[in-house]
Amino acid sequence: MSELTLETLAKRVEALELALAVQTSTRARKNWRNTVGMFGDSEFMREVDEECLRMREAERAAARNGESPE
DSSP: OOOOOHHHHHHHHHHHHHHHHHHHHHHHHHHHHHHTTTTTTOHHHHHHHHHHHHHHHHHHHHHHTTOOOO
């Protein structure tokens, strides 16, 4: 191993920072793909989706009638 100087240490840190930045950006860019379909076959998520649809429809009906959705 070469002599450890401030310059060599700075180069090593720079190389590590670059490698970490590339690794992090790749991971973050692909992260959303890991969650797609995660709850596709879940009874709980079906119930959540149905309830959200009911709430949206109630809000739309209230808006059509000029009422507050609550």
